[in-house]
Amino acid sequence: MMMPRVYIIGLGLGGWRGLPLEGLEAIRRVSRVLVDTYTNPISDEDLREISRLSGKKVSKLRRGDVEEGDAVFRAAEEGDIAILCGGDPLIATTHQQLVRELRRRGHEVRVIHGASVVTAAIGRSGLHVYKFGPPRTLMRPDVAPPGEVLRVLAENISRGLHTLVLLEYDAASGYVMGGREALEILYDSQRRMGARLPERGRPTLVMARLGYPDEEVVALRWGELPRGEVPGPAVIIVAGSLHFTEREYLRDIFGLDV
Amino acid sequence: MMMPRVYIIGLGLGGWRGLPLEGLEAIRRVSRVLVDTYTNPISDEDLREISRLSGKKVSKLRRGDVEEGDAVFRAAEEGDIAILCGGDPLIATTHQQLVRELRRRGHEVRVIHGASVVTAAIGRSGLHVYKFGPPRTLMRPDVAPPGEVLRVLAENISRGLHTLVLLEYDAASGYVMGGREALEILYDSQRRMGARLPERGRPTLVMARLGYPDEEVVALRWGELPRGEVPGPAVIIVAGSLHFTEREYLRDIFGLDV
Structure with missing residues (x-):
């Protein structure tokens, strides 16, 4: 069985304004949108705007969700998901390790880069x-x-x-x-x-x-x-x-x- | 008299797909859209897509237009313009010098960063x-x-x-x-x-x-x-x-x- 795909998307700079067009397409397509709020401050206003743009409920991720818990991995098993992170996501070693773990679990990971x-x-x-x-x-x-x-x-x-x-x-x-x-x-x-x-x-x-x-x-x-x-x-x-x-x-x- | 504003916009990576949402708003608002095709290869397909997204004719800039000629400066005198560049524009020293010259001529320059x-x-x-x-x-x-x-x-x-x-x-x-x-x-x-x-x-x-x-x-x-x-x-x-x-x-x- 093919595992669902995970998009890791850089929000770039300036909150929702920095989202690349390809990132917008992706968040409209996936089944769930998760936002990392632990490596970069992202305002509630930004979260509302991302929810409006994607037409989806947006779930906040806390550090423990990635580093200890498995909220991300559970969500990823149920369908394609997008994980939004401030800046260019993989510059943070936390996200590099997240990619490694997602790949280990069989997911195809696609990175959409944002401004850093x-x-x-x-x-x-x-x-x-x-x-x-x-x-x-x-x-x-x-x-x-x-x-x-x-x-x-x-x-x-x-x-x-x-x-x-x-x-x-x-x-x-x-x-x-x-x-x-x-x-x-x-x-x-x-x-x-x-x-x-x-x-x-x-x-x-x-x-x-x-x-x-x-x-x-x-x-x-x-x-x-x-x-x-x-x-x-x-x-x-x-x-x-x-x-x-x-x-x-x-x-x-x-x-x-x- | 207030001089028109110039947006320098990073296209990020992957052609038009990397354009940040704020960049899309800007190109829809300005009177002219110029695209730098000399520091990064940008395909004709990308130019057509940018033209479609902005609803505007898109003019290609060649190196001489910035470094020797003054096509940019003439365009900027007639109304707000956007200059699109691959990646994160100011990483190229060419664009840093462009900002300097535009500011010297009295323009307000706003940079919209893209993925690099x-x-x-x-x-x-x-x-x-x-x-x-x-x-x-x-x-x-x-x-x-x-x-x-x-x-x-x-x-x-x-x-x-x-x-x-x-x-x-x-x-x-x-x-x-x-x-x-x-x-x-x-x-x-x-x-x-x-x-x-x-x-x-x-x-x-x-x-x-x-x-x-x-x-x-x-x-x-x-x-x-x-x-x-x-x-x-x-x-x-x-x-x-x-x-x-x-x-x-x-x-x-x-x-x-x-």
Whole structure:
């Protein structure tokens, strides 16, 4: 017997607005639509809109539904299903493992890719993708020490590379790290460690809610803080060495005197 | 006077199928729809579908229209326009410079992000995004020497990092590099240089036409070639050190004995 098919669909950025046309076709066709609300915040308004677009009830998935429980696997046995996830789904290792488990159970898995904050932030920064070193995610200090992020920042900078820092989102407690909060954590940790890099003055961008109507980019220098909080989901980019076209972009678009 | 607005819209992957819903709304609203056919191959079928969806004539842009001519700038002066580009548009430095020039001319520029092969390929590989070093683009040897790509591959590997290699697309001559051709260029160059890294046997993925119905992933070892050509647009991923979950993924999904 042929097992039902599972679509893993990237919602892209900006809630339901980022859904690709092929994803819309898929959610209209399947028997059930599940939405992952644990790796990315997705609003109730978005869920309502997805339900309206698909003409189907939309079920929220929590982390346990995938990692421990088997709500997804039970649903998948009863007919074709779609699992919607923010951004480009397989960038999250959680979803890579979900694909592996679905394939092991005999399902054909089709991935429909969506826009990811990884390339969105790199593109919007005006910095060249070829000069980005490995990215990191910053967590609250009591969850994971920020020294590892500083270490990667320093190593990338010493090789002339830029760094993308993603900020923690914790669905269970509803916690979304803000951009100002993230910089405070990093500066504080750097002071304690007496770390030399990143050095003060280095061009730094805080990008929040990319793809949403209220998206916000704050350009500043390492060592400075935005005036108010920059509510997340947000990312930070710290520049390495600058090519002249990167310099021009930072100057013209963000008013940074580089 | 308020200048007309310009939407730069990522078509994502798979031609018109990757267009985000917000992009569809925008192309229906603007006075003119332009499509960049020089950084990504976009088929005539896709252009017809975009024209049907938007209810508008769709004009092809060639490289010169942006880099030398001013067809875009003239169109933008007459009303709101949309510029469609494959993938996530601002990852191409060409489009970053276009944004800069449009802003300089007083236009409000709104970017609608699309899925990019950068995150799609990383996600599909089962390798962790945190372990990717800087990517490179491989060109034909008479356009640019492949030694630079090998140098970055070796440097990433020696730091335990994975590498994404994008393959040349040249709209002017209609050239799209295939996956087998790319590996032949790299192996040949490595032999000439006597380069030690990447060493034979290293897990290597060739991913072609991601997001299209005929997408194809070939898993092999560095030093091996796919049986036939793997028609592009394609990318190659060469693995660095493997985490045990990466190992499991390569084994279960691609049948690589790692």
